[in-house]
Amino acid sequence: MNARRPDPDQAFEDVLLYLKESRGFDFTGYKRTSLQRRVRHRMNQIGIEDYPDYIDQLQVNADEFSALFNTILINVTGFFRDTEAWTYLREDVIPAILAERGPDDPIRVWSAGCASGEEAYSLAMALAEAMGPDRFRQQVKIYATDVDNEALTQARLASYGERDLQSVPPEFTAKYFEQQNGRYSFRKDLRRSVIFGRNDLVQDAPISRIDLLVCRNTLMYFNQETQSKILGRFHFALVPKGVLFLGKAEMLLSHSRIFDPIDLKRRIFRKAPNGSGSAAGFVSHPVVHDRRVDVGGIDELREHAFSASPVAQVVVTADDVVALANQQAQTTFGLSPKDVGRPLRDLDLSYRPIELRGYVEQARLERKSLRVKDVEWLRGPGESLWFEIHVNPLVGVDNTILGVSVVFHDVTSARRLLEDLEYANRQLESAYEELQSTNEELETTNEELQSTVEELETTNEELQSTNEELETMNEELQSTNDELQTINDTLRERSVELDQVNEFLESILTSLRAGVVVLDLQMRVLAWNRGAEELWGVRRDEAEGEHLLNLDIGLPVADLRPVVRSALSDAAFIDEVKVSAVNRRGREVVVRVVCSSLRNNDGEPGGAILVMEQQTDQV
Incomplete structure (x- = not known):
C-alpha cells in the first residue's frame, strides 16, 4: 500500500514557515501563485521535486537561502524608470512640496523597495535639481529600504556601469556622477x-x-490583504499632504479614501486629510469579470434622480453658465427652468445666500473641493435659513474642467437644535451658579479630578507618541545592538594598537637628530620632527598641515620642488641634493637633503620624505 503523499499546498506553507522561523523572512503576505512559481523554479534549477526535500536542502546548505531570496525578490529597477511620470514628479510635484516647506524645514523622503539604489539616487538628483546641491545637503534625508541585503550592499556602493545610466539625461550624468575605471559613481557629497x-x-x-x-511596482507582489496593511502603514508614515508615488502596476479603487489622486495616470497621490488609515481600496491591478448589463433610459433616469434629490444642487459650466438646477434648488432659491442657460452672474443666487462666484472660480482653478460652513440667509421677515455649501469641480476623462457642482445642505434644523442646546446650557450654568455656594467641597474634588484627568490625557498622548517611535525603532535597535557591540570591541582593540604604533613612530622621529619632514601628494606637511624644529626654528604645530612652499624658513624650498615632484610621481625615486640655507640662528649653512618617495600599501606614491642634515664646514 502506497504511503499517502502530503498536501502540496500545505507542504509549500511549511517551506514559508521554515523561512520565517529560520531567517526571519515572512513571505506569507505574498501572492501565492507567483511566489509558488518562483520557489518551484529554484527547485527545478537544483533538481529537487518535493517541498520537504527542499527544506532538507535549506537546512544543510546555508548558501541556498541567498539563491532562493534572489529568485523570489526580483530586483527590476532603473534610473528614472517610466520617464513621463518622473518628469511630472520633478517639474510639478517636488516644487509644490518645497513651496509648502520653509527654507530650513527638513525634507524626508522614503524609497520603499529600493533594490540596487537607482530609484533612491534618481530622487536625490530630482531634489538636488529643484533645491540646489547646498540646500539639498542641509535639508534632505532619503531613506532607501529593501529586504534584500545583497541589493542594499550594491546600492551603498553607488557604482554603476554605462548601460545602467542609459535613461539618465546626459547633463545629469556629467553633474552627478564621477567616472572611475569605466564605472560611474554617484557624488559622495550628495x-x-x-x-x-x-x-x-x-x-x-x-x-x-x-x-x-516612493514605492513603485512593489505592491503587486503582495496579496490584497497585505497591500491594504502596507498602504495603511504608508498613510501613517506620511505627513499631512504627503505625496505617495506608485508604479504603473498599482492603481486606486474607490472602496476607501485614504489617498487622493494628484495624477491618477502617473500614479501620484496625496494623503487624504480625513483618511481612516484603512487601505483596503488601494490595490494592484485585479482580475475583474465584467458583469454589467445594459440599462435602458439611463439619461432620463439620471435626470429624474438629479431633479428629485432632497438637497438643493446647481451645476455651472466651465464658462459660468447655469447648466442644471434640481427641483429643490428651484424651490429654495426661486429659480425657474428659464434660468437654466443664463450666466451665473445674472442670477440672485450668485450673491445670496453667499458671494458664490469667488468659490466657484477657486474650485475651478485649484481643482479641489471647497466647503463653506455656517452660511446664514434671511429669506424673509423672521425666516432664517442656515446652509453648509459644498463646491466641487467636475473633471472629465481627459482631465479638463467640465464645470462646477454647488450643493446647498440645509442645516437649519441642526443649527436651531444647537441654539436650543446653547440656551439650555446657559440655563444649566445659571443653575450651577446657584448651587455653587453649597457644593464647594464637590467643586474642589472635581477640580482635583479634572486636573488628574488632564494630566492622564497628556501622559497618554505622550505615551502614544513614544510608543509609535519605539515601535519604529525597537526592531532596528535590536538588530544593530549586537553589531555595534562587536564593532565597539574591535575599535577598542584597534585604538590600543594604533596608540602603540603612533608612540613607536613618534619615538623614532624624535630620536633622529636629522630634520625629517613627511609630505602628502599635495606637498602639505604631515610630520615635522624635533630635528626639523632645531634646524629651522619652526614648531611642529606651526608646520604640520601647511604647504611646503608656504613655510617661512631659511631653507630654499622652491629649489627642492623638482626633486619633491619626482618623488611624488615615482615610487622608486630617491635623490640627494645640497643647498645653501640659513639655520634658525641666522647662520649660512650647507644642508644635505635626501628626498625619497613615500609608498602606500599598493606600492604607489603616497607622498615624499625629506631628510635634512646640516653639513660641517669644509676646507
Whole structure:
C-alpha cells in the first residue's frame, strides 16, 4: 500500500514557515501563485521535486537561502524608470512640496523597495535639481529600504556601469556622477544624504514624518490583504499632504479614501486629510469579470434622480453658465427652468445666500473641493435659513474642467437644535451658579479630578507618541545592538594598537637628530620632527598641515620642488641634493637633503620624505 503523499499546498506553507522561523523572512503576505512559481523554479534549477526535500536542502546548505531570496525578490529597477511620470514628479510635484516647506524645514523622503539604489539616487538628483546641491545637503534625508541585503550592499556602493545610466539625461550624468575605471559613481557629497537600511514592509514599522514616499511596482507582489496593511502603514508614515508615488502596476479603487489622486495616470497621490488609515481600496491591478448589463433610459433616469434629490444642487459650466438646477434648488432659491442657460452672474443666487462666484472660480482653478460652513440667509421677515455649501469641480476623462457642482445642505434644523442646546446650557450654568455656594467641597474634588484627568490625557498622548517611535525603532535597535557591540570591541582593540604604533613612530622621529619632514601628494606637511624644529626654528604645530612652499624658513624650498615632484610621481625615486640655507640662528649653512618617495600599501606614491642634515664646514 502506497504511503499517502502530503498536501502540496500545505507542504509549500511549511517551506514559508521554515523561512520565517529560520531567517526571519515572512513571505506569507505574498501572492501565492507567483511566489509558488518562483520557489518551484529554484527547485527545478537544483533538481529537487518535493517541498520537504527542499527544506532538507535549506537546512544543510546555508548558501541556498541567498539563491532562493534572489529568485523570489526580483530586483527590476532603473534610473528614472517610466520617464513621463518622473518628469511630472520633478517639474510639478517636488516644487509644490518645497513651496509648502520653509527654507530650513527638513525634507524626508522614503524609497520603499529600493533594490540596487537607482530609484533612491534618481530622487536625490530630482531634489538636488529643484533645491540646489547646498540646500539639498542641509535639508534632505532619503531613506532607501529593501529586504534584500545583497541589493542594499550594491546600492551603498553607488557604482554603476554605462548601460545602467542609459535613461539618465546626459547633463545629469556629467553633474552627478564621477567616472572611475569605466564605472560611474554617484557624488559622495550628495550620497551622504541617502541612507540605506533593511526594512520589511510586511513586518517592520514604517519610517515616520515622510514628505514624499516612493514605492513603485512593489505592491503587486503582495496579496490584497497585505497591500491594504502596507498602504495603511504608508498613510501613517506620511505627513499631512504627503505625496505617495506608485508604479504603473498599482492603481486606486474607490472602496476607501485614504489617498487622493494628484495624477491618477502617473500614479501620484496625496494623503487624504480625513483618511481612516484603512487601505483596503488601494490595490494592484485585479482580475475583474465584467458583469454589467445594459440599462435602458439611463439619461432620463439620471435626470429624474438629479431633479428629485432632497438637497438643493446647481451645476455651472466651465464658462459660468447655469447648466442644471434640481427641483429643490428651484424651490429654495426661486429659480425657474428659464434660468437654466443664463450666466451665473445674472442670477440672485450668485450673491445670496453667499458671494458664490469667488468659490466657484477657486474650485475651478485649484481643482479641489471647497466647503463653506455656517452660511446664514434671511429669506424673509423672521425666516432664517442656515446652509453648509459644498463646491466641487467636475473633471472629465481627459482631465479638463467640465464645470462646477454647488450643493446647498440645509442645516437649519441642526443649527436651531444647537441654539436650543446653547440656551439650555446657559440655563444649566445659571443653575450651577446657584448651587455653587453649597457644593464647594464637590467643586474642589472635581477640580482635583479634572486636573488628574488632564494630566492622564497628556501622559497618554505622550505615551502614544513614544510608543509609535519605539515601535519604529525597537526592531532596528535590536538588530544593530549586537553589531555595534562587536564593532565597539574591535575599535577598542584597534585604538590600543594604533596608540602603540603612533608612540613607536613618534619615538623614532624624535630620536633622529636629522630634520625629517613627511609630505602628502599635495606637498602639505604631515610630520615635522624635533630635528626639523632645531634646524629651522619652526614648531611642529606651526608646520604640520601647511604647504611646503608656504613655510617661512631659511631653507630654499622652491629649489627642492623638482626633486619633491619626482618623488611624488615615482615610487622608486630617491635623490640627494645640497643647498645653501640659513639655520634658525641666522647662520649660512650647507644642508644635505635626501628626498625619497613615500609608498602606500599598493606600492604607489603616497607622498615624499625629506631628510635634512646640516653639513660641517669644509676646507
